Amino acid sequence: xxxxHTQAPGVMAVAGCGVIGxxxxxxxxxxxxxxxxxxxxxxxxxxxxVNIDTAWPSLxxxxxxxxxxxxxxxxxxxxxxxxxxxxxxxxxxxxxLEIKQSLLAQIDALTPASVLIGSSTSGIKPSELQAQCQKAxxxxxVAHPFNPVxxxxxxxxVGGEHTEAAQLEKASEQYRALGMRPxxxxxxxxxxxxxxxxxxxxxxxxxxxNDGVATTExxxxxxxxxxxxxxxxxxTFMTFHLAGGEGGMRHMLEQFGPALKLPWTRLEAPExxxxxxxxxxxxxxxxxxxxSVAELEARRDQFLTELLAVVERYWPEAxxxxxxx
Amino acid sequence: xxxxHTQAPGVMAVAGCGVIGxxxxxxxxxxxxxxxxxxxxxxxxxxxxVNIDTAWPSLxxxxxxxxxxxxxxxxxxxxxxxxxxxxxxxxxxxxxLEIKQSLLAQIDALTPASVLIGSSTSGIKPSELQAQCQKAxxxxxVAHPFNPVxxxxxxxxVGGEHTEAAQLEKASEQYRALGMRPxxxxxxxxxxxxxxxxxxxxxxxxxxxNDGVATTExxxxxxxxxxxxxxxxxxTFMTFHLAGGEGGMRHMLEQFGPALKLPWTRLEAPExxxxxxxxxxxxxxxxxxxxSVAELEARRDQFLTELLAVVERYWPEAxxxxxxx
Numbered sequence: 001x002x003x004x005h006t007q008a009p010g011v012m013a014v015a016g017c018g019v020i021g022x023x024x025x026x027x028x029x030x031x032x033x034x035x036x037x038x039x040x041x042x043x044x045x046x047x048x049x050v051n052i053d054t055a056w057p058s059l060x061x062x063x064x065x066x067x068x069x070x071x072x073x074x075x076x077x078x079x080x081x082x083x084x085x086x087x088x089x090x091x092x093x094x095x096x097l098e099i100k101q102s103l104l105a106q107i108d109a110l111t112p113a114s115v116l117i118g119s120s121t122s123g124i125k126p127s128e129l130q131a132q133c134q135k136a137x138x139x140x141x142v143a144h145p146f147n148p149v150x151x152x153x154x155x156x157x158v159g160g161e162h163t164e165a166a167q168l169e170k171a172s173e174q175y176r177a178l179g180m181r182p183x184x185x186x187x188x189x190x191x192x193x194x195x196x197x198x199x200x201x202x203x204x205x206x207x208x209x210n211d212g213v214a215t216t217e218x219x220x221x222x223x224x225x226x227x228x229x230x231x232x233x234x235x236t237f238m239t240f241h242l243a244g245g246e247g248g249m250r251h252m253l254e255q256f257g258p259a260l261k262l263p264w265t266r267l268e269a270p271e272x273x274x275x276x277x278x279x280x281x282x283x284x285x286x287x288x289x290x291x292s293v294a295e296l297e298a299r300r301d302q303f304l305t306e307l308l309a310v311v312e313r314y315w316p317e318a319x320x321x322x323x324x325x
Numbered sequence: 326x327x328x329x330h331t332q333a334p335g336v337m338a339v340a341g342c343g344v345i346g347x348x349x350x351x352x353x354x355x356x357x358x359x360x361x362x363x364x365x366x367x368x369x370x371x372x373x374x375v376n377i378d379t380a381w382p383s384l385x386x387x388x389x390x391x392x393x394x395x396x397x398x399x400x401x402x403x404x405x406x407x408x409x410x411x412x413x414x415x416x417x418x419x420x421x422l423e424i425k426q427s428l429l430a431q432i433d434a435l436t437p438a439s440v441l442i443g444s445s446t447s448g449i450k451p452s453e454l455q456a457q458c459q460k461a462x463x464x465x466x467v468a469h470p471f472n473p474v475x476x477x478x479x480x481x482x483v484g485g486e487h488t489e490a491a492q493l494e495k496a497s498e499q500y501r502a503l504g505m506r507p508x509x510x511x512x513x514x515x516x517x518x519x520x521x522x523x524x525x526x527x528x529x530x531x532x533x534x535n536d537g538v539a540t541t542e543x544x545x546x547x548x549x550x551x552x553x554x555x556x557x558x559x560x561t562f563m564t565f566h567l568a569g570g571e572g573g574m575r576h577m578l579e580q581f582g583p584a585l586k587l588p589w590t591r592l593e594a595p596e597x598x599x600x601x602x603x604x605x606x607x608x609x610x611x612x613x614x615x616x617s618v619a620e621l622e623a624r625r626d627q628f629l630t631e632l633l634a635v636v637e638r639y640w641p642e643a644x645x646x647x648x649x650x
Contacts, residue, residue, distance in 0.1 A: 057626075152551055154551035183547060189533075194548070203594040205560075206605070208518060214510065216612060217562075217608060217612045222508060222519040224557065229557050232549065233639055235544055236523070236527050245344055259524070260531075265522075286541075286542060298379065301473060304476045305387060307557065314624070
C-alpha cells in the first residue's frame, strides 16, 4: 500500500483491547483504516480476533469502505510500536483515574503534538485526563463511544482546560470519517451527557427493584414496549414537544411543569424558572425547524409503523419466549 | 351487527377526548370495537375526528381487525349515555386528583360492578383514584398508556387497595385484546414504573440545560444516536447485562458498581447491598433465559443493523436538516 493510501484512510492506534477497544478496532477496520493495537496482555489478541469476527458480519451488512480488511490489523505489547505513525490514538484502559492518567502521559510523550488522543472514559473529565501530560495536553480529549462501538454512531467529544476549539473541530472530522456522529459537549462534567441520562434512569430503576415495585424484567419491558420505541427517533425534549399538542413544549411545560414537584422519581428537579422555560421551549422550537407538531406527529407515526415491523421480529415471543411479559 | 358480534370485540366507553382519549379511541376502533365517547365539550368531536383521521393510515398499515371501522364511534356530552352497555371504560380527564376522583365516582355509580374502569393517569396512585367510589372501587385501576396510544403497545396496570388479583388478570385480557402489552405493576407508587424512569431522565436533562452543559438538541442527539437505539430492543438491565461480557450483570456490577457513588447524575443511588445485587443479577439471568451473552450480542447486532437501516431514513439529513448535529 502506498504512503498516500496509508495517509488517506489513516492509521489508528488503539490502546487497550477489551470490549470497547475491540469495538473501535472493528469500526476502524471497516472504515478502511490500518489499526495498530496495543494491550499489555499478550493473550488479548485472541479475544480481539474473536470480537472482530463477531462484529464483522454486521459491518459487512452495513457496507465496508474500499480496501477495508480484517488483515489491516497489527498487535503488539509494546506501546511505542503501536503508536508509531498513528494519525489518531484511542485509549480504552480500565475506568480508573490513575491508570488512565499514567497511560495518557506515556502516549502524550511518545506521539507528535499534532496527533489527537481520544479517551473512551465513561465519566472522567478531560482536564483530569490531561493533568499529567507534559508535551501537548490539549489534544488529549474525551471521545466517549457507546457499546457496540462498531454499530452505534454517537461519540461524545469533550475538551479539557488545555483544549482549543480547533482541536475539537479536527477531532469531529476524524470521528466522522469513522462513520460516527460526533457530539461536541460544551462544558466538561462527570459522566458527560448520555451517561448522566442513563445513570439517572439506572439509579431510579435500582430503587424500583430495591423497593420491590418491579423486577428487572418488568422495568425493561416498561422501556422496550413504551418509551424506548420513541427514543430511537426523538430524545426526551422532542417527545415532550409532541406531547404538548399544537402548543408544543411551552404548553407541555404549563401542563406537566407542576409534576416536577411530585415524587415521580427520587431525583429532585431544578426550579422551572422563566430562563429555563425559555431555553427549553426555544430549543425545542429550533429542533422542530419550522415543522408543525402535526407534521412531526405524522412523521413519528410513519417511523413507528416501520420500526414496529422490525422490532416485533425480535420481541420475546418471536424467540419462543412468549408469556414472560 | 348481531348482539354476539357486539359482545365479542366489545364496547368501549372513553371519557375525555384529548390527545390520549383520541388515541385510545383510534386503537379500539382499529381492534374492531364499538366506541362510545364522552366529553363535556360538544366541540371535542371535531378534534377527535381529526385525531382519528391522523392515526388511521398507520393503523391500516399495521392491519385492522375484522369489522374495524371509523363509523363504529358515537359521541355524546351525556356521561350516562356513553357508559350504557360498555364492557370497558377508559378515563382520560385532566391530571388533577379532584377532577379524576369526582369523574371516577360518577362512572362507578353509573356502571355495573363487573365493568372494569381504567384511568390513564400518568402518576396518581389507584388507591387515591378509588377513594370516592362507593359501588365497586376495586375495579377502578390505573391503565396507563403511552403516546401515541394507537401505536405504542405498553399499558401499565396498577391495582389499588380495593383491587383483587382477578380484576387485574381480567384487565390484562381486555387490554391484550386491544393489541397491547399489559404490564401489571406489583406495588402502587407515584408515577408507576415507566414515568418514573422517564422523569428521572427528564429532570437530569433539565439540569444539563439549566447549567449550560448542553442544548435540548444536543441532549436529544445523545439519546437518539446512542442509548435510544438500544432501548427499543433491551431495557437498561439487559443493556448492562451485555456490557458485562461473558460474566453478565454480576461482573458489570463489580466493575461499574462503584460509579453509583460518583456524581454522574444529581440523583443519589441506593446502597448496592448483597440483596440488591442478587435481585438484579438473578433478574437479568432470568431474562437471558439460558442464552449466553454472545448469543444475545449476535441477536442485538442483527437487530441494530436492521434498525439503523430504518432510522437513518428518518434522521435529520434525510429531511434536508443535515449539519444541525
